[in-house]
Amino acid sequence: MKIPKRIEPLVQDGLVDEVIRQLMSGKEATVYVVRCGENIRCAKVYKEANKRSFHQSVDYTEGRKVKNSRRARAMEKGSRYGRKAQEEAWQNAEVDALYRLAAAGVRVPQPYNFHEGVLLMELVADSDGNAAPRLNDLVLTAELAREYHHMLIRQVVRMLCAGIVHGDLSEYNVLVDATGPVVIDLPQAIDAAANNQARKMLLRDVDNLATYFGQFAPELLTNNYGMEIWSLYQSSKLHPETVLTGYFEHSEHAVDVKSVMREINDTLKEEEARQLYRALRSRQ
Numbered sequence: 001m002k003i004p005k006r007i008e009p010l011v012q013d014g015l016v017d018e019v020i021r022q023l024m025s026g027k028e029a030t031v032y033v034v035r036c037g038e039n040i041r042c043a044k045v046y047k048e049a050n051k052r053s054f055h056q057s058v059d060y061t062e063g064r065k066v067k068n069s070r071r072a073r074a075m076e077k078g079s080r081y082g083r084k085a086q087e088e089a090w091q092n093a094e095v096d097a098l099y100r101l102a103a104a105g106v107r108v109p110q111p112y113n114f115h116e117g118v119l120l121m122e123l124v125a126d127s128d129g130n131a132a133p134r135l136n137d138l139v140l141t142a143e144l145a146r147e148y149h150h151m152l153i154r155q156v157v158r159m160l161c162a163g164i165v166h167g168d169l170s171e172y173n174v175l176v177d178a179t180g181p182v183v184i185d186l187p188q189a190i191d192a193a194a195n196n197q198a199r200k201m202l203l204r205d206v207d208n209l210a211t212y213f214g215q216f217a218p219e220l221l222t223n224n225y226g227m228e229i230w231s232l233y234q235s236s237k238l239h240p241e242t243v244l245t246g247y248f249e250h251s252e253h254a255v256d257v258k259s260v261m262r263e264i265n266d267t268l269k270e271e272e273a274r275q276l277y278r279a280l281r282s283r284q
Helices: 005-012 069-077 080-103 142-161 198-212 219-223 225-234 257-283
Strands: 018-025 029-036 037-047 112-115 118-122 175-177 180-183
Touching: 005 037, 005 118, 018 037, 069 112, 080 112, 080 118, 142 180, 142 198, 142 219, 198 219, 198 225
Parallel strands: none
Antiparallel strands: 018 029, 029 037, 037 118, 112 118, 175 180
């Protein structure tokens, strides 16, 4: 097929030899199947901001660091340069997340290169070598739904152990290759330690999985993996191989407000006494 304009620089630089076909066009990017030497890979071409239906939100970008202070100031002001820098930061977030998660053993497409706003990565394939289908395109048995749900919960745990929350995980952002689910689409991935929305995002990701797989295995709707995972993470007890139960017991103990207020008042009185003592000493 004709080489898309955005991929031309990669062809000129010898990174891509042939564009075979368009694989899909989504809310944020168009993906092509390309040939790189003897390897068949994917080229993810990010859409410009005014052509995307997925809008960046402070919920996702909170906590992301920009090393270049000039770029950071421009992004805050929203200048033309700042908007361009913001787009680049948005794209780089996915690239960084992919490299980080692949190194942590999370099932994501292996990234190979990021050049001129185009991400070259592994083509996730089925057992016949064809592009793997999305999870939402499959009809599952109850047994397979339980198996895939378990595998994805393990991936969520591994991601969080690597400090990342997907932020938009659902049946539309998962491919299924010959050995099971593969997590994709990570430009909105967030830093679990730096983003105040991390807990909310994680719980939503886990709930999305339960809702989808619960269609085939209804008992999955009653599990509470999200709160269990987050509680273990907060207490530094979460590890990639942590055995989960799917249950979380909320604290039933009511807060004794009167006791808390007494402690606060006692502390304030002690501080007032110390200040009075210091004032008297200073006059002597």
